[in-house]
Amino acid sequence: MSAFRSSRSYVAALAAVVVAAPVPAYAQSPSRSASVLQSADSTILNAAIAIARTASGVEQIWPRYRPKQGALALLRPPETILLVTSGRPPAGYAAVRERSLPRELRGRVYLRRGPLPNVDEHTFGTAVALGTDTIWAVAPMGSDSSDFFRKLEFYYHEHFHLAHQRGGKFVETPEARRRARFGQPLVDPAHLTPKFATMAELERRMLSAALEIADVDSLRTHLRRYLAVRRERAGTLLDVVEVERRMERDEGTAMYVGCKAAALATAAPLERAVACILKELERDLEKAPKGPEADARLMRWRLYGTGGAIALLLDRLRPGWKPLVEQGMHLDQLLAQAVDFDPTKAVVAHPG
Secondary structure, eight states, X not given: OOOXXXXXXXXXXXXXXXXXXXXXXXXXXXXXXXXXXXXXXXXXXXXXXXXXXXXXXXXXXXXXXXXXXXXXXEEETTTEEEEEOSSOOOTTOEEEOOTTSOGGGTTTEEEEESOOTTOOTTEEXXXXXXXXXXXXXXXXXXXXXXXXXXXXXXXXXHHHHHHHHHTTOSOOOHHHHHHHHTTOOSXXXXXXXXXXXXXXXXXXXXXXXXXXXXXXXXXXXXXXXXXXXXXXXXXXXXXXXXXXXXXXXIIIHHHHHHHHHHHHHTTOOHHHHHHHHHHHHTOOGGGSOOOSSTTHIIIIIHHHHHHHHHHHHHHHHOXXXXXXXXTTOOHHHHHHHHTTOOGGGOOOOOOO
């Protein structure tokens, strides 16, 4: 069984491998002994409590997105999995009988300790067999060890990827996985001119401003200008359009779900989710990872924030958009419909 690595740059390349791989039996017989929580388990336990308490609410963020069988699992690499389930645990899991557990989790928490195949301190997810089903143990990680919101956002982001891939939605193409694996560019390098980069940065700033506009008519006018700039920059570059739409669909929606679900799980207001997406939208791309693809800064990392921002805007302007994305429509197409964008009337003032 393959495992998932901590950098999101490798999610698309590795996730399909794990989805297709057999799930190992971690032990030959269930453990009947009780397990004691350690201080190092506090992050995954607190995350499990927050996720379990808000499981039904997360389905309101994305239709039919909720833990299978009411179960969830969290990984503390390299060798601990915390499982919450009302059913029979897999082999090798011991019950946690701490009185300090909240009432809704008592009798439902199990730990598995010991070496896990292909799991090290950099792994952020692995498969767990639960009866005839498979669920995903995801590590709540974050660059700031004190930022619990960030850890939950990471958990939901990656778990959302896995849930969709298992359901046959938002599946990375073999060609895209190959390009990530070998560090090849996603699009023709000749397309990524200085003017392209300048206009792409302008678009990010326009989306950032859009999230601050309260008046709906003003917002629609502003977004028509944004779409005109976007079309001028990439409208005839078919490879660019395809990659941008796929990345915004895959990573943008995962960013959207991750930020909104983390806000829900921490009882934070919607503004916290908006700030989470704005932070990604306004990140310094010069400090973003250079890989896995050769053009990742412009054609991967930029699109997490643009996709997340468009998803938030569609909540306001196009209710019911999520099933349409699952059926194959693109975020920018839905936004164009929502604001009545007419490309034949679009006029763009070219940046410097």
